[in-house]
Amino acid sequence: MNTPLKGAAIIGQSGGPSAVINASAYGVIKTALENENITKVYGANHGIKGVLNDRLLIMDEEDPKELERLLYTPSSALGSCRYKIADPDVDDTDYKRILEIFKKYDVRYFFYNGGNDSMDTCAKVSRYMAKVGYDCMVMGVPKTIDNDLFGTDHCPGFSSAAKYIATSIMEVCRDAQVYDTGMITVIECMGRHAGWLTAAAQLANAMGEGPDFIYLPEVDFDMDKFVAEVSQRYKENGNCIVAVSEGIHYADGSFVSEAKTAATDGFGHAQLGGLAAMLANVMKEKTGAKVRGIELSLLQRCAAHCASGNDIQESFMSGKVAVESAVSGITGKMVGFECEREGGYVCKPKLFDLDEVANFEKKFPREWINKEGNGVLQPFVDYALPLIQGETPMVKENGLPRFCKLKKVFAE
Amino acid sequence: MNTPLKGAAIIGQSGGPSAVINASAYGVIKTALENENITKVYGANHGIKGVLNDRLLIMDEEDPKELERLLYTPSSALGSCRYKIADPDVDDTDYKRILEIFKKYDVRYFFYNGGNDSMDTCAKVSRYMAKVGYDCMVMGVPKTIDNDLFGTDHCPGFSSAAKYIATSIMEVCRDAQVYDTGMITVIECMGRHAGWLTAAAQLANAMGEGPDFIYLPEVDFDMDKFVAEVSQRYKENGNCIVAVSEGIHYADGSFVSEAKTAATDGFGHAQLGGLAAMLANVMKEKTGAKVRGIELSLLQRCAAHCASGNDIQESFMSGKVAVESAVSGITGKMVGFECEREGGYVCKPKLFDLDEVANFEKKFPREWINKEGNGVLQPFVDYALPLIQGETPMVKENGLPRFCKLKKVFAE
Numbered sequence: 001m002n003t004p005l006k007g008a009a010i011i012g013q014s015g016g017p018s019a020v021i022n023a024s025a026y027g028v029i030k031t032a033l034e035n036e037n038i039t040k041v042y043g044a045n046h047g048i049k050g051v052l053n054d055r056l057l058i059m060d061e062e063d064p065k066e067l068e069r070l071l072y073t074p075s076s077a078l079g080s081c082r083y084k085i086a087d088p089d090v091d092d093t094d095y096k097r098i099l100e101i102f103k104k105y106d107v108r109y110f111f112y113n114g115g116n117d118s119m120d121t122c123a124k125v126s127r128y129m130a131k132v133g134y135d136c137m138v139m140g141v142p143k144t145i146d147n148d149l150f151g152t153d154h155c156p157g158f159s160s161a162a163k164y165i166a167t168s169i170m171e172v173c174r175d176a177q178v179y180d181t182g183m184i185t186v187i188e189c190m191g192r193h194a195g196w197l198t199a200a201a202q203l204a205n206a207m208g209e210g211p212d213f214i215y216l217p218e219v220d221f222d223m224d225k226f227v228a229e230v231s232q233r234y235k236e237n238g239n240c241i242v243a244v245s246e247g248i249h250y251a252d253g254s255f256v257s258e259a260k261t262a263a264t265d266g267f268g269h270a271q272l273g274g275l276a277a278m279l280a281n282v283m284k285e286k287t288g289a290k291v292r293g294i295e296l297s298l299l300q301r302c303a304a305h306c307a308s309g310n311d312i313q314e315s316f317m318s319g320k321v322a323v324e325s326a327v328s329g330i331t332g333k334m335v336g337f338e339c340e341r342e343g344g345y346v347c348k349p350k351l352f353d354l355d356e357v358a359n360f361e362k363k364f365p366r367e368w369i370n371k372e373g374n375g376v377l378q379p380f381v382d383y384a385l386p387l388i389q390g391e392t393p394m395v396k397e398n399g400l401p402r403f404c405k406l407k408k409v410f411a412e
Numbered sequence: 413m414n415t416p417l418k419g420a421a422i423i424g425q426s427g428g429p430s431a432v433i434n435a436s437a438y439g440v441i442k443t444a445l446e447n448e449n450i451t452k453v454y455g456a457n458h459g460i461k462g463v464l465n466d467r468l469l470i471m472d473e474e475d476p477k478e479l480e481r482l483l484y485t486p487s488s489a490l491g492s493c494r495y496k497i498a499d500p501d502v503d504d505t506d507y508k509r510i511l512e513i514f515k516k517y518d519v520r521y522f523f524y525n526g527g528n529d530s531m532d533t534c535a536k537v538s539r540y541m542a543k544v545g546y547d548c549m550v551m552g553v554p555k556t557i558d559n560d561l562f563g564t565d566h567c568p569g570f571s572s573a574a575k576y577i578a579t580s581i582m583e584v585c586r587d588a589q590v591y592d593t594g595m596i597t598v599i600e601c602m603g604r605h606a607g608w609l610t611a612a613a614q615l616a617n618a619m620g621e622g623p624d625f626i627y628l629p630e631v632d633f634d635m636d637k638f639v640a641e642v643s644q645r646y647k648e649n650g651n652c653i654v655a656v657s658e659g660i661h662y663a664d665g666s667f668v669s670e671a672k673t674a675a676t677d678g679f680g681h682a683q684l685g686g687l688a689a690m691l692a693n694v695m696k697e698k699t700g701a702k703v704r705g706i707e708l709s710l711l712q713r714c715a716a717h718c719a720s721g722n723d724i725q726e727s728f729m730s731g732k733v734a735v736e737s738a739v740s741g742i743t744g745k746m747v748g749f750e751c752e753r754e755g756g757y758v759c760k761p762k763l764f765d766l767d768e769v770a771n772f773e774k775k776f777p778r779e780w781i782n783k784e785g786n787g788v789l790q791p792f793v794d795y796a797l798p799l800i801q802g803e804t805p806m807v808k809e810n811g812l813p814r815f816c817k818l819k820k821v822f823a824e
Contacts, residue, residue, distance in 0.1 A: 017586070017587045017590050046591070046592045049592065073586070074583050074586050074587065075583075075586035075587045075589075075590045076590050079590060079591070079592060080590045080591055081591060081592065082591065082593075163811060163812070166812055167717050167812055167813060168711055168715070170812060170813055170815070171486050171487075171711070171714040171715055171716055171717065171813070172710050172711065172714060174429070174485070174486050174487035174714060174815065175429050175486065175487045175710045175713065175714040176710065177487075178429050178487045178488050178491060178492045179458070179491070179492055179493060179494065180458045180461065180491060180493065181494075203812065204812070206810070207809070207810065207812050207813070207814065208817070209815065274689070277686070277689075292709070292710065294707075294709045294710060294711070295706075295707065295709075296711075297704070297706045297707075298584050298587045298588065298704065298706060299580055299583070299584065299706070299708075299711070301587065302583040302584060302586060302587040303580070303583055304583055305579050305583065305718060306717060306718070308811065385810055385811070388810075388811040388812070389810070389811040390811065391808070391811075396803070397619070398618070398619065398797055398800075398801070399575060399720065399797070399800040399801040399802065399803075400575070400578055400579055400582060400615065400616070400619050400800070401579060401582055401583070401619070402619065403582070403586065403621065405620070
């Protein structure tokens with residue numbers, strides 16, 4: 001083992017929030033604050049933009065007890081951004097600025113907490129620092145409810161979103177079947193390109209209370225087939241509940257949500273409502289049934305009150321291991337997971353090359369979808385069920401969550 | 413005290429589901445099963461329609477351990493209906509049939525679990541049985557997330573919905589403020605005529621994480637004022653979050669959700685999306701801001717995983733007291749609540765005349781809304797905060813709820 005670098009650390013968060021992204025950040029912050037080689041811990045306000053704009057929050061100034069609440073606080077407590085950093089070979093302006101800030105604060109450790117794009121940012125910063133000979137350990141801490149990161153068994157954030165989706169769908173299924181008059185219910189889950197989140201509806205089915213059909217973006221959507229399947233089931237049971245991914249698309253690649261079908265609006269006007277409302281309306285016109293479209297919307301990615309206990313622990317672990325690895329001289333890696341499921345679930349941290357992770361999207365396996373393309377199979381349940389185990393130990397105040405409130409003391 | 417009537421009991425559920433309507437039903441069922449004067453306990457399948465259609469579930473056949481799960485099972489486990497029973501003076505067909513069924517099963521106790529319309533059904537059945545001289549104790553067991561029942565301090569079901577709404581809005585508020593680029597978020601809550609549910613957003617504000625504005629149906633909606641208020645706040649803070657009742661309406665009484673405004677669709681076509689999407693779109697056109705409309709939809713009335721512990725206990729109590737009162741010879745009453753808040757919250761059962769309760773709607777008090785008509789005041793927080801205390805003791809299986817699964821053995 002090399003002599004550890006001595007200097008400050010920056011942790012930044014990027015991309016869409018999750019229920020547990022702050023648990024990862026807390027893993028980094030707590031471990032870094034306790035490490036003798038790390039002289040100061042900064043939080044970048046709004047991700048890499050916080051570095052570029054010299055907006056750094058001093059984590060050492062925060063109350064440790066308050067910081068602990070990050071474990072149960074959704075969204076990105078440090079602020080997030082969606083900023084695509086340029087290729088340094090094309091335009092190195094941002095990188096020069098980052099280097100300037102790193103030098104200014106003697107930053108020797110950089111941790112970046114996010115999804116595909118964030119791992120790309122991380123990889124580029126890592127390469128640039130190596131190229132210019134500035135000693136800095138760069139580590140990626142994964143987060144994405146979409147569960148589409150390459151290599152890792154699963155992504156922190158997915159498990160909690162899956163738990164919320166399965167729970168909410170179980171509850172909605174009870175509600176949607178309460179009358180004897182029948183209804184067609186369409187529930188829309190997130191997932192623009194990968195069907196992992198929507199597949200979580202199958203966990204509700206594993207409890208005996210799920211949707212009739214599940215449509216993922218990994219299978220081309222066919223409106224006629226959809227109408228026939230849902231109509232048939234409604235005719236048989238007097239009721240039908242379906243879960244759809246926001247990213248379902250026709251064979252030509254066009255999103256169903258953006259299509260202007262004659263059934264929804266003959267004049268071709270863009271629809272205000274989302275996909276669920278649109279599909280519900282199609283079914284209403286075709287069957288005359290009472291319909292309801294439900295979009296789980298932001299709720300599914302920020303429902304800390306229903307987070308998975310395993311997810312919280314694993315998210316913390318990925319942040320902690322990122323710091324420990326960096327201090328031991330490792331750089332340019334993302335801390336993902338390697339899991340065993342036979343003979344009991346075990347989740348261990350595993351390092352992946354940032355270059356390999358960045359900008360790949362891991363699709364939902366076609367072989368976990370049924371032949372008809374309208375359902376999810378048992379191997380997914382076996383995969384996902386361990387991830388959603390355990391409850392959040394969130395302590396409430398006044399019957400409501402009490403989220404972390406940072407003092408937000410800026411450097412300088 | 414009279415000699416108690418000896419005979420069978422029927423419990424029926426009616427109207428829209430709630431997270432705890434089954435806790436009330438369980439209060440009735442458990443207490444009735446244990447009472448020596450009640451010879452058999454039937455559940456009417458789909459409310460009064462189950463009586464009319466002779467579809468009665470034998471509760472004595474159910475496993476007591478399984479029945480206990482009703483405390484944590486959302487929606488109406490016996491099945492619900494929306495059936496408006498005729499005035500017996502106009503058409504007594506239904507009443508003759510009900511009497512026939514009551515005689516057939518020797519029913520001497522009738523408990524009906526629901527909202528305004530259900531209490532009306534209850535009152536009519538009670539009067540009819542008295543008129544024809546058939547001895548039967550009829551008791552109303554209240555339920556409505558809308559909290560609009562006359563007399564009672566609050567309604568079972570409201571507290572859990574309020575807890576879910578406040579919790580979810582706290583989480584969404586964190587999510588909606590995560591970027592430095594700003595957004596206008598419109599969150600739509602249920603409440604067609606009364607603003608109680610949407611007012612629950614103020615409980616989030618009491619925790620320091622709520623919406624900027626709250627619009628209830630008790631104040632006429634003014635689109636220009638709304639646009640001005642939201643635009644101004646967005647300009648000041650770079651962000652604005654509002655909560656709106658589905659029932660907000662213009663001064664002429666027309667629902668905003670049904671209005672075809674030029675801003676949303678110049679061609680006057682009905683919009684597929686709900687009110688939240690519509691208002692979000694208006695703000696997008698007016699400000700150019702990124703917007704998001706979120707409809708809490710069915711989730712807010714069936715989220716048993718986030719039910720209020722107090723609500724579960726009180727719901728059970730109202731069912732229990734209904735049976736105890738009936739056995740003691742009381743009829744034609746609803747078991748509501750009388751509460752003390754000073755010096756600690758105490759909730760006691762109180763009987764109300766069904767005739768007084770039926771068909772009245774208790775509006776949200778205007779004096780609990782601010783002068784500007786865009787916010788909710790502290791007296792509501794003092795009123796509602798005790799109601800949402802306590803967590804559900806729901807025991808999960810596989811990390812997910814395990815709802816009550818009735819055998820559903822039908823009589824005959």
